[in-house]
Amino acid sequence: MADVRRAVREWAGLVDATTGGYLVALSGGGDSLALAWALSEEAPGLALPVGAVIVDHQLQAGSAERATIAAELATGWGLSPVIIKTVTVGDAGGPEEAARKARYQAFSEALKETGAKGALLAHTKDDQAETVLLGLARGSGPSGLKGMAVREGMVHRPLLELSRETLRQALRDAGVEWWDDPHNDDDRFARSRVRTHVLPLLEQELGPGVADSLARTASLFRQDSEALDGFAQACISEHVDAETVGQRSVRVEILLENNSAISSRVLRSMVMAVGGGPPSFAQMSQIHGLLTQWRGQSAIDLSGATLERVEGRIVVKARIPKAVKGIRRGL
16 A cells, blocks of 8 residues: 555656646556555645546446446545546457557547546556567567656556556555456457466566566666657757658768667658658668668658658658549649
């Protein structure tokens, strides 16, 4: 109980409590209940307004009832306002990604409706370890292995350095019951398989402390990644030209003067700045070919953008959908 409350106080010491409140993303599960409980205990003494947003994904029978129970519990703890957001989960990107997108959209709407400054999520050190393992399995680079940050835009994670078991024990000691989402143990989902099979196996074969080590790895990767991002942003500010909203360009020599870790970030940023998606590893290999193995290659088609080498410059343009092109020709 003391560890969870201390984590909340430490997080609160890093934010400005005078300019608005926060909403706990509450599901009724053990992690989010522990966060809501700790905030209800600490927020009054910190003069920090805290409410709750409960997202009903409508993916299981009885989800509306569980959302109501969570809302009643939050209200009983003195959190205010308490909002239930009912969402419809699509299928783009798979069930996990679709649910995440719907959930974060609900958070964004709740913040606008209430004027709250941010959403508080109860991700733990175990969640961080799972994120790193998933990133390794997918071949992610440092940007993908840096895991989750304590603060990312509107999202805050006060409990990221605590274990899931610490949160559960705090609830037991406080006499609070929680609901276990069966999706967390559903082997259809990659994160669930990592949680129930992969991490326990690593702990068994390599000894205890694997989750701690993976979370520490994420922290180290984040430090390095943020430093490289800073160098890349300085290069962008000085050398990347933004001729129009849908076009960016930079001299090839500038990219070659920088380490590939910097130039890759510059190129990715240029693509995303015109509305393209993050280039894949294979696409980045093609792009680097335009820099180091130039033989007059044609433009590279990316998701939502094109990239080509023209007169010693790398030029990135937004790709106009065929339907829009047809409309323009008709005009």
